[in-house]
Amino acid sequence: MPNNLKKPTIIFDMDGTLLDLAYDDFIWNHQLPIRYAETHGCTLEQSNQALFQFYQEHNHTLNWYSTRFWSAKVGLDTLALQHEFKHKVALRSGCMELLDALKAQDYPCWIATNADCAGLQFKLEQMQIAHYFDVIISSESIGYAKESIEFWQNLHTLHPFCLDSAYFIDDTEKVLNSAKKFGIANLITIAQPSSKGKIRDESAYPILNHLTDLMQMLEHTEDMKKYA
Numbered sequence: 675m676p677n678n679l680k681k682p683t684i685i686f687d688m689d690g691t692l693l694d695l696a697y698d699d700f701i702w703n704h705q706l707p708i709r710y711a712e713t714h715g716c717t718l719e720q721s722n723q724a725l726f727q728f729y730q731e732h733n734h735t736l737n738w739y740s741t742r743f744w745s746a747k748v749g750l751d752t753l754a755l756q757h758e759f760k761h762k763v764a765l766r767s768g769c770m771e772l773l774d775a776l777k778a779q780d781y782p783c784w785i786a787t788n789a790d791c792a793g794l795q796f797k798l799e800q801m802q803i804a805h806y807f808d809v810i811i812s813s814e815s816i817g818y819a820k821e822s823i824e825f826w827q828n829l830h831t832l833h834p835f836c837l838d839s840a841y842f843i844d845d846t847e848k849v850l851n852s853a854k855k856f857g858i859a860n861l862i863t864i865a866q867p868s869s870k871g872k873i874r875d876e877s878a879y880p881i882l883n884h885l886t887d888l889m890q891m892l893e894h895t896e897d898m899k900k901y902a
């Protein structure tokens with residue numbers, strides 16, 4: 675039996691977990707309001723107000739994560755805007771060290787992201803990390819956002835994995851709540867999704883202060899199994 679079949683599946687979110695969320699904050703909360711104001715001839719304050727209302731209407735839905743939807747909604751090419759600032763896309767600290775360690779120990783690693791297919795492809799090409807993952811899935815291809823239990827049901831049908839041993843790491847509590855409802859046993863959140871954001875010190879889930887701390891968690895679990 676191949677060694678990796680004995681290892682739990684490690685499922686990662688992308689933005690705010692593997693990648694620094696500072697990039698997305700910069701695009702959607704800083705650059706888009708500027709471009710929206712320029713495109714529609716309004717003030718930056720008016721632009722922020724309009725976009726805030728749009729965001730509230732579609733938060734935690736598939737539309738929220740769709741560059742195609744937002745391009746139509748705001749009247750400008752949001753994917754092109756992301757490409758314009760592609761040099762700002764960055765891995766979170768410790769990401770490569772963690773992925774190298776997991777690969778060296780034959781852990782099956784997946785990405786399950788709410789980023790749409792175009793955004794996912796863009797960031798994977800920019801960061802060159804796709805080869806670390808056995809499964810890479812966008813909620814757009816599933817038909818449900820990760821906040822919906824249907825996402826997990828459909829993912830599990832397409833790519834079966836052991837719920838009792840799997841790990842899922844995400845920076846959004848609503849997503850983790852959905853994964854918990856589905857039955858994934860080991861759920862972990864992120865202390866600082868954005869390098870420019872606040873550090874979380876409270877959560878309903880275990881918090882990774884550094885990505886590489888995951889290896890200690892996995893090693894502890896392996897040790898517990900030996901003595902069970």
